[in-house]
Amino acid sequence: MRIRRDRHAEPVGKAVRRPREPGGGSNRRRLGALVCAVAVVGAGGWFAGSQVRSPADVAASHRAPKAGPVTVAVERRPLTATVVAAGSVEFASPQALSLAGSVGSGTAGGTSGADGQTAEQRVTKAPAAGTKLKEGDVLMAVSGRPVLVLRGSVPMYRTIGPGTSGDDVTQLQKALRRLGFDPGSISGTFRQGTASAVTRWYKSKGYEAQQPSAADQQRLGELQQAVFSAQEALLTAKGASGGTDVTSSSETDTGTPGTQGTQTQGTQETQGTQDTELQKLRLKSAQKALDTANAALSAFQAAYGTRVPVGEVLFLPELPVRLDKVAVRAGDAPTGRIGTVTSSDLVVQAVVPGADATLLRRGMAVEVRTPDGKKAEGTVTALGDDATVASQDGGEGATTGADDSSSGTADDTSSQSSADDASSETAADSESSGAADPSAPVQLRVAVPEPGPLAGQAGASVTVTIEVGASEGPVLAVPVAAIRTSADGKARVQVERGGGVTDVPVTVGLSAAGLVEVKPTGGGKLDKGDRVVVGE
16 A cells, blocks of 8 residues: 655654744734833832832931041141231331421521512422432422431531530531531530531532521621710710819818808809719710620621521431432422431331230341242341331421420420320329230331342332241140140140040140140150040
């Protein structure tokens, strides 16, 4: 029997490959996408659930952490205590200048012209700021007359002329000799030798020394005429007495008295006696008038001649000086302050709090630093009132003075003395009351012998640093805030150890830059790196 085999039948023992059903691949993809979606939704739900917080949890998250001590590590380092202040560079020894009186032969307010009228004095050549003035130099000109500078400690307070004596004259004579115009002996009295030296000095500066004015010459003529008139009156009086002996007494007639004769003789004798006495009075009056006229002429002639007017010289304690500021211009009246002079040396003026000033002493070394970091070395030369800059309107060092009049009356002196006493009592009361504010600013002056980078920097701002103490090598240092003071006044620090705080007694040393030197005492231990409490 023959078996018919279907050609489409699969061989026995071989896998039968079935045809794909339409759409089978897409179903698997949809299934995978569904699984992924479920996974994403599940993860999102888990995340959202983990972020959900109860009100209690929210409040707990905003609660401050539990307070604990604030600590700082102990350091071992050298300490240097300094006082730091801001200052400015200035020229040293400022001194205000003003004229002590009139320039020339005029009054304090003006000069007398040829017509006899008084004209107000005016600056005809103003001083120039920055000028270096040496002894004998002309500072300025007023109404065509010079104002010169000389070295001396006695201020100009009067006109110096023939017959004048005093310390100011001695000072003038010494200055003339230094300038090479020998006045002769340094006698303190203005005589012909001094007048001649003054004349030569003025001429060397292109000016004529002050000679007697027209008014002086007129006054001299009047006095001389008065002497001549007095001499003439005396001669006339002597001539009137003729040969009569005005000193003899009249004789008495010894003849036989008669009534008429006796009366005539008595009348003649009386008349003769009266004439004699009158002649004596006339002669005596004429002689006295002549003596008075001669005395007046002699006194005037003693002061007649070359002189130095009160406003034509300024005596300054030190020369040369630098004319720092000028307060007048050509055409101004030379009243009040005319300018300020300084030395050529540079200083630094600064202000420090009163508490810091107590740590400073004269002679301390100072570091002066410019804004661009350059340094110069200086020394503290003055503190407090001694370091105060002189007033620009007069005051310390001002060369003000009086005119030819006397310096003051007894009443003025008494009043001034009383005022000084009252002022002293007030100062003493203030000191005894202890009312001074320790934080009040205190003036400080620093000398800079070698200006270096400060040269030409007058007016510039600088930083002043003064070392007031230093430790002997490295020391244990803690912040000032770490120091505690017990009721018994002893110092201690709190050290964090083993989860707690331990008190360590210490002695306190140098303080600098917010740190203070400490040494443990009483068996306490404190080392570098220990943490001390500075706050809670």
